[in-house]
Amino acid sequence: MCSVEQNPVFRDLSADDPDPEVTEIESLCMNCHANGVTRLLLTRIPHYKNVVIMSFSCEECGYQNNEIQPGGAFAELGVRWKLRVEQPEDLNRQVVKSDYTCVRIPELDFEVPAQSQKGEVTTVEGIITRAIAGLTQDQASRRVEHPEAAAQIDAFVSRLQGARQLDKRWTLELEDASGNCFVENPEAPRKDPRCERIDFKRTKDQDHMLGVFTREEVSDNPEPSLLSPPEPSLLSPCDPSEASYEQLSADEVLQFPTNCPECNAPATTNMKLTKIPHFKEVVIMATVCDACGHRTNEVKSGGGVEDTGVRFEVRVASKDDFSRDVLKSETCNMEIPELELEVGGRALGGRFTTAEGLLRATLQQLADAPGATGDAPGLRPGGMDSFIATMEDVLECRRPVTIILDDPAGNSYVQSLSDDGQPDAGLKIVHYERSHEQNEELGLNDMKTEGYENS
Structure with missing residues (x-):
């Protein structure tokens, strides 16, 4: 199959086209x-x-091949998926594998290393089927030349066939350093009952495997390349890593170059430091892409991690409850028990809005975001429509709910409607000590604040 670069001629293919065209390219058959x-x-x-x-x-010759590549850039974090395959429905889950996906089945001592297969859109059963086809490809000649090895392969293939027939429960683990790996959730947008996702920070070796280098690493290479940083004259007026506190706290809005998260085109992010009454200073960041029109806004804490985590329980039953100011940081998880909805911190990002704005942002992401609609068939295509209808009932005050905001970093805030500043009847605030797992996720377990100069 021909080799195609990651950001190629696909700009001719519009993601918003209701009837997308297929582009054909002449290429050389590898067979x-x-x-x-x-x-x-x-x-x-x-x-x-x-x-x-x-x-x-x-x-x-009739040779056929297919593969998949991400339509955007690498994700900021790697991802690990752990799926407990217990029901026949789990075998039909869609799976997106990139070139950097490592597949494991611990119960069978089975592993497909990263970069050993091309990316593809398949199913859980398809992964097993492809493994069986690869192992049995040359079995006829192997049984003659190496009968012992052929017998071992036959025994392992029978175990894979048992897993495909779901003779007993097993676990599918996927690890992708690029973050471009996905397992379908048949209960979406509710939490998956049998699948867990964990984001992790890539190591330096993994960054280099993906072709990601820091400016310091690039500067060590005197040869000019595509990885070299742009000339200073081409940069916007501000580099956020070099901006001083006095610059941030001034009235001016600072700008720095970035890439659009939707189409990866060059864009500009505006940044401003502001003060939220009764809380703390925060950094507001907004990006508008001139190429595709995509808009994002995000709020980041202007200070460090608090000593304790904080948990807010907000009762939303009337129009007044919708008017509460809410600061949700990027480490804050949101939950609505009445709707069986759980939203991770990175799903909505950090934002300063109201309770109504938070619910509408959730509804908009589910209804309009590129990730929520698609051409591929789902296991339960009607589930999203019914959930969106329920969310609209909540926004019309026809159904009261409780919004739970849990921020281990303590950098979130919910306005009280009482005059004295104390929590009102519809607001409950609990400060708690973080667990070891929460500290690990925030990177606090490895942080050394005393005697670090001697380490």
Whole structure:
């Protein structure tokens, strides 16, 4: 199959086109070296993101191949998925694998290393089927030349077939340093009952595997390359890593270059330090992409991590309750027990809004975001529509709910409606000691604040 770069000619394919066209490129067959055709399609995986699907076929020898590449940039963090396969429905879950996905089944001592297979859109059963096909490919000749090895492979294939038939429960683990890996949730937007997702920070070796280098590492290489940082004259007036507190606290709005999270085109982020009454200073950041029109706004804490975590329980039953000011940091998780909804901190990001604005942002992400709609079929396509209808009932005050905001970093805030500043009847605030796991997620366990100069 032909080699295609990650950010290629796909800008001709519009993600907003209701009838996307398939682009065809002549390429060389890897089997018979005749000319074949590679077809490219930019599409959306429901609850995930834009992807580019590539399919190759050769009319001379009949060779076929297909693979998938992300339609955007690498994610900021790597991702690990752990799926407990217990029901036949779990075998039909869609799985998106990139080139950097490592697949493991601990119960079978089975592992597919990263970069050993091309990325693809498949199912849990498809992963097992592809492994069986690869192991049995040359079994006929192997049974003659290496009968002992063939017998061992036959025994392992029978174990894989038992897993495919779900003779007993097993676990599928996926680890992807690029963050472009996905397992379908049939209960979306509710929490997956049998699948866990953990984001992790990449190591330096993993960054280098992806071709990601820091400015210091690039500056050590005198040869000019695509990884070299831009000339100072091409940068915007401010570099956020070099901005002083006096610059941030001034009335001016600072700007620095970035890439659009939607189409990866160059864009500019505006940044301003402001004070929230009865709370603390925060940094407000807004990005507008001139290429695709995508807009984002985010709020980051202007201070450090608090000594304790904080948990807010807000009762929303009337129009007055919707008017509460809410500061949700990027480390704050949101939960609505009445709707069985759980939202991680990075899903909505950090934002300063109202209780109504928080609910509407959640509804908009579910209804309009690129990850929530797509061409690929889902296990329960009607579940999202019914959930959106329920959310609209909440926003029309036809259904009271409780919004729970849990921030281990303590950098979130909910306004009290009482005159004395104390929590009113509809607001409950609890400060708590963080667990070891929460400190680990915030990176506090490895932080040394005393005697660090001797380490």
